[in-house]
Amino acid sequence: xxxxxxxxxxxxxxxxxxxxxxxxxxxxxxxxxxxxxxxxxxxxxxxxxxxxxxxxxxxxxxxxxxxxxxxxxxxxxxxxxxxxxxxxxxxxxxxxxxxxxxxxxxxxxxxxxxxxxxxxxxxxxxxxxxxxxxxxxxxxxxxxxxxxxxxxxxxxxxxxxxxxxxxxxxxxxxxxxxxxxxxxxxxxxxxxxxxxxxxxxxxxxxxxxxxxxxxxxxxxxxxxxxxxxxxxxxxxxxxxxxxxxxxxxxxxxxxxxxxxxxxxxxxxxxxxxxxxxxxxxxxxxxxxxxxxxxxx
Ligand SMILES: [Fe+2]
Numbered sequence: 001x002x003x004x005x006x007x008x009x010x011x012x013x014x015x016x017x018x019x020x021x022x023x024x025x026x027x028x029x030x031x032x033x034x035x036x037x038x039x040x041x042x043x044x045x046x047x048x049x050x051x052x053x054x055x056x057x058x059x060x061x062x063x064x065x066x067x068x069x070x071x072x073x074x075x076x077x078x079x080x081x082x083x084x085x086x087x088x089x090x091x092x093x094x095x096x097x098x099x100x101x102x103x104x105x106x107x108x109x110x111x112x113x114x115x116x117x118x119x120x121x122x123x124x125x126x127x128x129x130x131x132x133x134x135x136x137x138x139x140x141x142x143x144x145x146x147x148x149x150x151x152x153x154x155x156x157x158x159x160x161x162x163x164x165x166x167x168x169x170x171x172x173x174x175x176x177x178x179x180x181x182x183x184x185x186x187x188x189x190x191x192x193x194x195x196x197x198x199x200x201x202x203x204x205x206x207x208x209x210x211x212x213x214x215x216x217x218x219x220x221x222x223x224x225x226x227x228x229x230x231x232x233x234x235x236x237x238x239x240x241x242x243x244x245x246x247x248x249x250x251x252x253x254x255x256x257x258x259x260x261x262x263x264x265x266x267x268x269x270x271x272x273x274x275x276x277x278x279x280x281x282x283x284x285x286x287x288x289x290x291x292x293x294x295x296x
Contacts, residue, residue: 027076057193101159114136172260185210186243215236
């Protein structure tokens with residue numbers, strides 16, 4: 001078998017351009033260097049500290065239940081033993097970003113693609129694309145939760161179907177993933193908590209999302225979320241708050257989201273920082289530090 005490649009974004013005169021790959025590889029665990037393991041340890045310890053009292057309980061409990069620790073980069077094989085038993089999901093190692101449809105197909109089959117390589121030491125605080133730390137630390141623990149795991153599979157199945165309907169449904173679905181799986185907040189008895197992987201793997205946004213006065217925090221509504229543009233280059237202007245993972249799963253009960261697309265067809269998209277009359281507003285953001293352009 002060929003050695004797994006490290007497929008990264010390319011820097012061009014138009015900025016970073018994503019490069020896609022579809023190959024599934026064996027995690028080349030023996031190839032990780034001492035620097036790689038150290039990068040994992042530093043990031044793991046730092047986030048664990050920040051996430052106490054900020055990440056949702058399901059994330060923290062499952063992360064230790066599946067044996068993830070700061071000692072070394074985990075072996076996917078070992079994590080899979082826990083994951084398969086808990087929810088029937090398993091991790092597959094990939095070389096970098098996947099094309100949308102390939103990604104949806106993995107989720108539909110209860111496979112979560114994890115980038116095998118980790119950022120370089122000089123990228124500890126920021127990397128533009130998902131690496132091992134983001135994928136594994138941020139996304140994987142919640143796959144141990146049965147309801148969240150079902151949501152992820154339903155999302156993948158919905159994505160496979162949506163890809164036959166054209167661009168608008170796909171944009172709707174991408175926004176749903178962004179504002180839930182990547183940047184979602186959840187209410188709990190202990191208070192507001194983080195469950196989105198984009199936040200959980202970011203030092204700055206873990207604090208910003210919960211404690212800053214700048215962003216909006218708005219109650220989750222699937223159609224509202226599907227209309228809302230987002231930021232890929234800065235902290236989010238708006239976070240959507242769910243009451244429970246059941247609420248999230250219920251949003252997928254019609255598995256192809258067909259009636260929603262029909263309803264949304266031609267509807268205007270909503271700017272990332274807008275607050276609508278119909279919103280259930282937990283916090284209206286002060287807007288401090290917001291850029292006026294660049295919502296996607
Ligand atoms: Fe992600």
